[in-house]
Amino acid sequence: MECKRIQVVCVGLGILGLIAAIITCALPSWTVSSFTRHYIVTAMISHEGLWMGCVYQSTGQYQCRAYDSLLILALDIQAARAMTIVCCIVTVISLLLVMCIKNEYTKPKIFLAAGVGMLIAGVLLIIPVSWTANNVMRDSKNPLVSIHREIGLCIYIGWAGGVLLLLGGGLLCCFSRPRSGGTTKYYSDNTSTLVIYVNDI
Numbered sequence: 001m002e003c004k005r006i007q008v009v010c011v012g013l014g015i016l017g018l019i020a021a022i023i024t025c026a027l028p029s030w031t032v033s034s035f036t037r038h039y040i041v042t043a044m045i046s047h048e049g050l051w052m053g054c055v056y057q058s059t060g061q062y063q064c065r066a067y068d069s070l071l072i073l074a075l076d077i078q079a080a081r082a083m084t085i086v087c088c089i090v091t092v093i094s095l096l097l098v099m100c101i102k103n104e105y106t107k108p109k110i111f112l113a114a115g116v117g118m119l120i121a122g123v124l125l126i127i128p129v130s131w132t133a134n135n136v137m138r139d140s141k142n143p144l145v146s147i148h149r150e151i152g153l154c155i156y157i158g159w160a161g162g163v164l165l166l167l168g169g170g171l172l173c174c175f176s177r178p179r180s181g182g183t184t185k186y187y188s189d190n191t192s193t194l195v196i197y198v199n200d201i
Contacts, residue, residue, distance in 0.1 A: 006171060006172075006175045007098060007111075009168075009171065010098060010115075010118075010168045010169075010171050010172050011095060011098055011099060011168075012168075013164045013165070013167050013168030013171070014091060014094060014095045014098070014118055014164075014165065014168045015095065016161070016164050017091060017118070017121070017122065017125075017161045017162070017164035017165035017168060018088060018091045018092065018095070018161075018165075019161070020125075020157050020158065020160055020161025020162075020164065021084060021087050021088050021091060021121070021125050021158070021161045021165075022088060023154070023157050023161075024084060024125065024129065024154045024157050024158040024161060025050060025081075025084040025085065025088065026049075026051070027049055027153070027154050027157075028047050028048060028049030028050075028051065028052045028053060028054045028064060029047050029049060029152040029153045029154045030048055030049050030050065030080075030129075030132055030152045030154045030155060031047070031048045031132065031136055031149040031150065031151065031152050032045060032046070032047055032048075032149060032150045032151075032152045033045060033046035033047075033148075033149055033150075044056060044057045044058065047152065048149075048152075049152075049154065050077055050080055050081050050084065051066060051067065051081075052064050052065055052066045052067060053065060053067070076128070076131050076132060076135060079128060079131070080128035080129075080131070080132065083124045083125070083127060083128045084124070084125060084128060084158075086121075086124055087121045087122075087124040087125045087165075088121075090117050090118075090120055090121040090124070091117070091118060091121040091165060093117060094113075094114040094115075094117035094118045094121065094169075095114075097110050097111075097113060097114040097117075098110075098111065098114045098172070107176075108176045109176070111172050111173075111175070111176035112172070112173060112176035114169075114172055115168075115169045115170070115171070115172030115173035115174075115176055116169065116173065117169070118165050118166075118168050118169030118172065119165070119166060119169035119170065119173070120169075121165045121169070122161075122162045122163070122164075122165030122166035122169060123162070123166075125158055125161055125162040125165065126158070126159065126162035126163075126166075128158070129154070129155045129158030129159055129162070130159075132151075132155060133151050133155050136149050136150065136151050137151075
C-alpha cells in the first residue's frame with residue numbers, strides 16, 4: 001500500500017512538472033523589456049520566448065512573430081530549446097515507465113530508472129531558466145545596454161517545474177530499493193526433504 005501511495009505522489013509530481021515544462025517551453029514570456037531605469041513611459045511592452053517574440057501595445061493590440069532563422073538566435077536560446085524539449089521527452093518516458101510496469105520483481109529497477117530520468121529532466125529544466133535569469137541580471141547592471149530586460153513568468157514556472165521533477169525523481173529513487181530476499185524453509189522426515197521458498201512481502 002505504501003508503494004502505491006508513493007507511486008501516485010511521484011506520478012502527480014511528474015505530471016505537474018511536465019505541465020510546467022511544456023508551459024515554459026511554449027510561452028513567449030522568458031524575458032520582458034524594461035525601461036524603468038530611463039524613466040520613460042512606453043507605449044508597448046516586448047516579450048521574448050524560445051520560439052517567438054511578442055509586442056503588447058497600449059492600444060490593446062498583441063502581435064507575435066516567430067524567429068526567422070535558427071542561425072541568428074543567441075546561444076542560450078538554442079541551448080534552452082534543446083534542453084526543455086529533452087526534458088519533456090524524458091519526463092514522459094519516466095512517467096510511462098512508472099505507470100505501465102506491473103511486474104513486481106522488475107518494479108524496483110524500473111522505478112530507479114524512472115527516478116533518475118526525472119532527476120535528469122529537472123536539471124535540464126532548471127539549467128536554461130537559470131542561465132537566462134543570470135543573463136538578465138547581468139545585463140541589468142551593464143550601463144552599455146540600452147534596453148534592459150526583466151525576468152518573465154516562464155522563468156519562475158521553469159524553476160517550479162524543475163523542483164517538482166527533482167522531488168518526484170528523488171522519491172522514486174529513495175523508494176525503489178528491492179524487496180528483501182525470501183527465506184527458505186526446510187521440512188524433512190525420514191524419507192525426503194521438502195524445500196519451500198517463502199517470498200517476503
